[in-house]
Amino acid sequence: MNVIVNIFVAIGAGIVASAIVVGFYEAWTAPKLKVDLDDGPRATGSRPGDQPGENRRYEFYHVKVWNARSWVPLFARKAAWASSATIEVFDANGNRLVKDPVHGRWSSAPEPVIPAIAPAHENAVLSSAGTTAVEIKGVQINLLDVGRLYSSGRKADIHPNEDQRLAIAIKYEGEPDCYLFSNESYQDTWWRLPAWRIPLGTHRLRITVSYPCGREVAQFRLANAGPGCDDVRLERWRPA
Numbered sequence: 001m002n003v004i005v006n007i008f009v010a011i012g013a014g015i016v017a018s019a020i021v022v023g024f025y026e027a028w029t030a031p032k033l034k035v036d037l038d039d040g041p042r043a044t045g046s047r048p049g050d051q052p053g054e055n056r057r058y059e060f061y062h063v064k065v066w067n068a069r070s071w072v073p074l075f076a077r078k079a080a081w082a083s084s085a086t087i088e089v090f091d092a093n094g095n096r097l098v099k100d101p102v103h104g105r106w107s108s109a110p111e112p113v114i115p116a117i118a119p120a121h122e123n124a125v126l127s128s129a130g131t132t133a134v135e136i137k138g139v140q141i142n143l144l145d146v147g148r149l150y151s152s153g154r155k156a157d158i159h160p161n162e163d164q165r166l167a168i169a170i171k172y173e174g175e176p177d178c179y180l181f182s183n184e185s186y187q188d189t190w191w192r193l194p195a196w197r198i199p200l201g202t203h204r205l206r207i208t209v210s211y212p213c214g215r216e217v218a219q220f221r222l223a224n225a226g227p228g229c230d231d232v233r234l235e236r237w238r239p240a
Contacts, residue, residue, distance in 0.1 A: 031067050031080035033158060033209050035218035037234060038062040038165055043107075044229065057173040059229040060181060062107060062165040063220065065209055067158050080158040080211035085166055087180060088206040089198060089222070097203060098180060098196055104207070105182040107165040109153035112183050113142035144186055153183050158211070168205065169198060169222065171229050176200050178224050178232055200224050204237055 043060040065085070070077050085104030089097040145152075156164050170191055171178035179185070180196035187193065205220040219237035 030213045031077050031158070031211060032214070033080055033083065033211055033216045034066055034068050035166075035207055035209055035216055036064050036066070037220075037236065038064045040064070040165065057229065059171055059173075059232070060107075060167055061169045061171070061178075061222075061232060061234050062167055063207060063218070063234070064163050065158060065166055065216075066163040067160045069160065077160045079160070080213070082155045083158050083164075083209060083211040084155050085207060085209045087168060087182070088208075089180065090204045090206070092202060094204075097198060101208075102180050102182050102184075102196065103154050105153040105167045106156040107167050108156060110148075111142070112145045112148040112152050112186055114145045116141055116143045149183050149186065166207070166209075168207075168234065169232070171224075171232050173229050174227050176224075176227050198222065198224055200226070205234075 038061075040062070043062065044057065045059075046055050046057045048054065049056045065083070067077055067080055085106075086101040087104050088101050091097055158164050167181045169178045170181045170185070172190070172192075176199065177192075178198045179192045180198065181191060185191040185193055185196070201224060203222045203224070205222050207218050207220065209216045209218075221233075221235045221237045223233040223235070225231040225233070
């Protein structure tokens with residue numbers, strides 16, 4: 001009888017010990033995401049303006065999301081699969097500048113557009129012989145891909161050795177306002193949705209990143225101090 005009891009006690013102890021080991025292993029290797037200021041190169045560009053010969057400079061602003069190292073050197077954290085993010089903006093009084101949270105866009109994802117060629121048009125050009133000829137040209141454009149507008153770019157797998165950049169806002173040189181940027185921004189030719197306008201001033205951003213094993217919330221200070229791209233500053237939020 002004692003032998004049988006000892007066998008069951010040993011089996012029970014083994015099960016408990018295994019459960020403890022598995023629990024510690026899962027805790028050591030579970031993904032743990034962090035949100036920080038982007039330390040990569042500035043994301044600037046330009047595009048033709050409304051006037052002939054006009055060139056409009058713009059800049060995107062990002063934060064960096066990364067998978068923290070395990071505090072046990074022998075174990076690496078697992079990837080945070082299908083991670084998503086939301087962006088909220090508040091003014092100095094704590095009021096929402098944008099009514100609803102904006103679904104964040106991961107910069108590594110393809111744009112929700114389809115390359116296309118606009119209908120050809122005729123241009124009168126002067127040939128090398130000095131005679132007038134007709135040149136037929138098609139202009140390459142991007143068409144909005146509605147099928148990917150609300151899917152592509154909203155989720156990303158974040159591995160321990162690969163940081164992900166999350167787009168926050170866009171600003172055009174010479175304009176006072178900047179705008180939150182996400183997939184829905186592509187509905188506007190200039191990526192400026194009126195409902196997502198951020199005026200001059202200092203504002204608080206709340207970024208929430210959700211993933212299978214948890215959620216990370218980080219707050220930042222977005223200072224839009226002037227009409228230039230250099231006048232926008234993204235910093236860690238420091239409560240007064």
